[in-house]
Amino acid sequence: MRLSLRTPGILIFGMVMAPCGWVLDLVATVAPNWRTLNGISNLPSDNFIEQGIWDICIASTISSGAQCGQADTQYFSNKIIQPAQGMMVASLIVTLIGLAVAIPGVRCWKDRPNWVVAGLGGLLIFCSGVLTIIPISWYTHSPPNITTPNVNTALITPRVGYCIILGYIGGIFEVLGGFVMFIGICRCCGGKNRGEVRVEEVMRRREPKTPTRRVEVPNLSRARSAASNSSVPYSRDSMEDDVPPDCS
Template structure:
């Protein structure tokens, strides 16, 4: 048995909390990143000149849509070569797709290491999976932060318009942070720190010292208060002692019948 298994022991067979946290945050972040990648709403253009006042142009990294506030109509596949020729668009497309793929790889690597039906999880494999998830979150935050920084500087056909942040930016930030936190928390399980608390382990010496010593067994001996008969008998109590123990009045025994069979009295008519 290796030395580490002799010195450290897990107090529970449940999945460690750091793995539960990472395996919940990573899929949630992946779904948010997927929405931010495919939805055409990284920024919105309002008050476009020579256009209806209720018109809104939604620009993403793959498509541009035109919608109206007064109706539910929506027109996508709008052409804007000036916008798609920007450097940030190509970088955002590559990094967002790579982030989605790396997150799936990280989950595929982490799942075999997080298996809770084993006595000891595979900390190395699960930690590498957490590292991949962490990197995928970073790859999401980089294009989101860059696009937000140059939000008003990205060229459009009409420069004098009202530019606002789209919901994809918000979802991308939240998803990237989820993946960064989940991957980092899973990765810290690759090494034992904080006295083994991150792995839910304690030293065997501490476990043995915490165990209380068993209390001595108490034997109750019944007390014999009843008087024993002086005559040895197989019956545990004598007849006299049983009579003394009765706490209720006994019924009087009937008088003994006479055994004299002779009769000298005068007979009566009823006797004849």
């Protein structure tokens, strides 16, 4: 079945959502703002602590600068930190592998996409989104259990940082994009579930419709009836009289 050269919409959707999710996950992994701690007793009132999975910073509400690289072995020894580091890095790597697998299967320069290859790439992208959402959800639902020195987390309510929000959005982007690309493997409905249209149908739609020309065809029965009802009598003998005799 020859198909139109237009790239199916589900592949375009997946190839757009996956890189956007990867960028958001990268920011969520690197930036040290998974949660913020305000009202620390041994710090000025305008200072607060920003904690991530790789770094800790002390920032201020009256200045844009921040003192990063704070040593906190107790915080990094929590059981959530190391799994979160590994899963976020694995998510970034799996997303890149999924894009590398899906790109050759997407129809951009061929008559027909390779749905199996594109679907496998979508499956990898879907798994990378899951790898992002798991540590983000785990970290969000266990702030009181994440201890840090000289801070009584029972008296201070930790606030969710922007990395959590970006991580959620990036993970959802990857899950949606990967799932939509993966369902393209299904070979049902004659390819219409994948946005495929036959080339013949596309060309038929593009061809201008020429108006039909009406041709008048004489009615033979009417002509015969007119000849039979003629008022001039003809006979075979009269026709023979009109023929000149042969002089030879």
